Amino acid sequence: MSVLVFTENWDGKFKKLSFELVSYASGVGKMLNLSVTAVSIGKVDEGELMKLGNYGANKIISVNNEKLAVLDNQAYANVISEISKKENASVIIISNNNTGKAIAPRLSVHLRAGVGSGVSKLPLSLNPFTVYKRTYSGNAFAHLVIKSDVKILTLAQNSFDVVETPGNATIENLNPEVDGTLLKTVVKDIHKQSGKILLTDADIVVSGGRGMKSPDNWPPLVELATLLGAATACSRPVSDEGWRPHEEHTGQTGKIIAPNLYIAVGISGATQHLAGISSSKFIVAINNDKDAPIFEAAQYGIVGDAMKVLPKLVEAVKEIRK
Amino acid sequence: MKILVCISNVPDTTTKIKFAEGNTSIDTTGIQWVINPWDELSLTRALELKDDATSGVKSVTVIHVGPAASEPTIRKALAIGADDAIRVDAISSDAWFVAAQIAEVVKKEQFDVIMCGIESSDYNGSIVGGMISEFLGIPSVSAVSSLKFENGQPLMVREIDGGKEIVTVPVPFVAVVQKGIAKEPRIAAMRGIMMARSKPVKLVEPVAIDPLTEVVEFEKPTPRAACKFVDADNPSQLLDLLQNEAKVI
Ligand SMILES: Cc1cc2nc3c(=O)[nH]c(=O)nc-3n(C[C@H](O)[C@H](O)[C@H](O)COP(=O)(O)OP(=O)(O)OC[C@H]3O[C@@H](n4cnc5c(N)ncnc54)[C@H](O)[C@@H]3O)c2cc1C
Numbered sequence: 204m205s206v207l208v209f210t211e212n213w214d215g216k217f218k219k220l221s222f223e224l225v226s227y228a229s230g231v232g233k234m235l236n237l238s239v240t241a242v243s244i245g246k247v248d249e250g251e252l253m254k255l256g257n258y259g260a261n262k263i264i265s266v267n268n269e270k271l272a273v274l275d276n277q278a279y280a281n282v283i284s285e286i287s288k289k290e291n292a293s294v295i296i297i298s299n300n301n302t303g304k305a306i307a308p309r310l311s312v313h314l315r316a317g318v319g320s321g322v323s324k325l326p327l328s329l330n331p332f333t334v335y336k337r338t339y340s341g342n343a344f345a346h347l348v349i350k351s352d353v354k355i356l357t358l359a360q361n362s363f364d365v366v367e368t369p370g371n372a373t374i375e376n377l378n379p380e381v382d383g384t385l386l387k388t389v390v391k392d393i394h395k396q397s398g399k400i401l402l403t404d405a406d407i408v409v410s411g412g413r414g415m416k417s418p419d420n421w422p423p424l425v426e427l428a429t430l431l432g433a434a435t436a437c438s439r440p441v442s443d444e445g446w447r448p449h450e451e452h453t454g455q456t457g458k459i460i461a462p463n464l465y466i467a468v469g470i471s472g473a474t475q476h477l478a479g480i481s482s483s484k485f486i487v488a489i490n491n492d493k494d495a496p497i498f499e500a501a502q503y504g505i506v507g508d509a510m511k512v513l514p515k516l517v518e519a520v521k522e523i524r525k
Numbered sequence: 526m527k528i529l530v531c532i533s534n535v536p537d538t539t540t541k542i543k544f545a546e547g548n549t550s551i552d553t554t555g556i557q558w559v560i561n562p563w564d565e566l567s568l569t570r571a572l573e574l575k576d577d578a579t580s581g582v583k584s585v586t587v588i589h590v591g592p593a594a595s596e597p598t599i600r601k602a603l604a605i606g607a608d609d610a611i612r613v614d615a616i617s618s619d620a621w622f623v624a625a626q627i628a629e630v631v632k633k634e635q636f637d638v639i640m641c642g643i644e645s646s647d648y649n650g651s652i653v654g655g656m657i658s659e660f661l662g663i664p665s666v667s668a669v670s671s672l673k674f675e676n677g678q679p680l681m682v683r684e685i686d687g688g689k690e691i692v693t694v695p696v697p698f699v700a701v702v703q704k705g706i707a708k709e710p711r712i713a714a715m716r717g718i719m720m721a722r723s724k725p726v727k728l729v730e731p732v733a734i735d736p737l738t739e740v741v742e743f744e745k746p747t748p749r750a751a752c753k754f755v756d757a758d759n760p761s762q763l764l765d766l767l768q769n770e771a772k773v774i
Contacts, residue, residue: 211686213686213687276664276666277658277662277664277665280659300686301667301668301685301686304652304667304701305655305665305666305701306655307652307655308654308655308659309655309656309658309659311621311659313659317619317621317738318621318650318652319738320649320650320651336649337649338647338649338740339536339540339646339647340538342540342542342746343542343544343744343746344744344746345648345742345743345744346740346741346742346743346744347738347739347740348740348741349737349738350738350739387698388692388693388694389693389694390690390691390692391692391693392690392691393688393689393690393691394688394689395688396688401686403686407773431774449704455538456562463773464767464773464774474538474539475538478538488752499752500749502771503753503754503766503767503771504753504754504755505755505756505757506754506757511757515757515758516760516763516764520764522761523764523768
């Protein structure tokens with residue numbers, strides 16, 4: 204038996220998320236005394252694949268088939284399901300990102316495997332197999348027992364530390380039969396966001412709310428983000444008003460993120476906003492209302508006018524970065 | 526073209542979640558139940574498509590797996606504008622169970638598009654839609670932020686890490702929808718509420734399916750330390766804390 208982990212790539216490269224997944228799989232593997240097999244689909248060179256070995260993958264299956272160039276949920280689930288059976292996988296680990304959400308449930312039906320989605324810790328117990336997962340949009344966590352023989356866990360992004368475990372991984376190249384009739388997704392056009400730190404990948408996020416008053420007031424917030432190597436985000440009314448792009452909307456109905464540091468500027472801290480950011484390791488709030496609920500979620504706060512605080516903060520960062 | 530919108534019944538998003546029975550369940554006293562926010566948007570989009578004569582969408586049905594107690598949620602969906610509803614009369618024990626029930630219904634009644642929200646705000650599972658599609662062996666597109674039809678062909682925008690793709694699949698298919706699918710949820714008007722009373726709700730007996738997962742305990746998120754306030758005139762103090770105490774910059 205084995206623990207299987209699906210590691211997506213982005214233009215042939217892995218990122219922190221991939222190493223988190225393999226570190227997590229390795230942790231589960233240790234608990235169960237099983238080896239870890241990573242599955243990669245698409246063109247990834249050997250050097251890149253070998254990186255997965257540094258985080259605990261014992262075997263890396265590299266699937267190369269032109270037919271899988273486009274993400275077709277059905278075809279991908281099929282391929283991963285076949286590999287899971289061949290590898291006799293008892294636990295399958297996938298990211299809880301968009302790709303993971305597209306594949307995990309289909310795979311679940313293939314393998315009659317219960318899914319624990321959005322897990323953020325190693326399993327709490329093996330017998331019964333119990334995982335810790337976010338529920339009620341972060342207002343509660345559940346101990347979920349998975350009763351099926353095969354289990355699928357989708358890991359919440361940025362919830363598990365990357366752990367290096369030096370070892371030797373072997374690479375197996377695989378060109379599986381892909382049932383052409385399953386390839387039904389046709390991509391007509393692609394728009395890539397380039398040169399920007401992705402909100403879901405960012406370690407630091409600087410976010411603005413309605414308290415920023417006008418889209419014209421964003422430059423110091425963006426400058427702060429740039430200086431800190433951070434991504435920018437916003438509350439829902441801000442994206443609804445068109446002050447900032449929709450991709451930046453965080454919260455219940457936007458992106459759910461878990462950066463190491465979230466700086467909320469002029470955001471009141473409504474439950475629906477907190478639903479998207481409450482897993483951040485540290486929250487800083489800047490708000491002119493000392494009673495704003497965001498201060499209950501924050502570890503550090505400044506009560507003050509954002510228009511005055513932001514420029515000072517920018518200067519202070521420049522000072523320490525000298 | 527017929528659209529089926531899957532709706533789930535969740536506590537209002539401002540609810541303070543409390544537990545009952547030794548933390549094994551949610552204390553439902555005083556909870557205001559609403560249509561899951563994503564499902565409300567998905568229903569809104571389905572109705573917009575039906576309103577647009579060029580889309581080819583002729584009817585919008587909602588489906589819910591739940592006991593009679595969740596009937597008000599179904600009536601609300603009908604009041605917003607769904608033509609009819611199906612309720613599978615069962616306690617929705619887990620995503621596997623719910624998806625299997627919905628798939629059974631779809632096997633008997635033809636739908637061209639099945640819409641599901643990307644997650645429910647209670648279990649945050651993000652799995653029901655994908656499972657339905659695999660039970661039926663039909664395509665699914667996930668993280669859909671726009672859906673329209675051109676000459677009977679669906680065109681969708683799906684969000685990928687760091688971008689968007691315009692995709693199409695043949696009907697029937699499952700669209701798992703997210704932000705952007707509709708701007709504001711449609712609200713029931715008085716006329717809609719009156720009409721909803723006489724709209725048909727078909728009751729379906731569940732098929733025997735064993736759930737694969739079970740919540741055995743709930744816990745509260747770890748409480749955070751009280752907020753440390755820093756003087757607004759001295760932001761370098763904040764940076765000092767972030768560097769030396771939190772160690773995040
Ligand atoms: C079903 C549903 C889903 C929702 N989903 C989301 C979601 O995903 N994300 C989301 O964000 N919201 C969501 N909302 C909306 C949410 O309830 C709040 O309305 C929203 O988060 C408020 O945004 P805000 O904090 O930017 O604005 P406000 O609540 O208006 O707060 C502005 C804050 O700025 C402060 N302020 C004002 N002037 C200044 C100044 N000069 N300097 C510093 N501070 C200042 C004020 O004190 C206030 O605290 C949802 C609501 C519903 C019903």
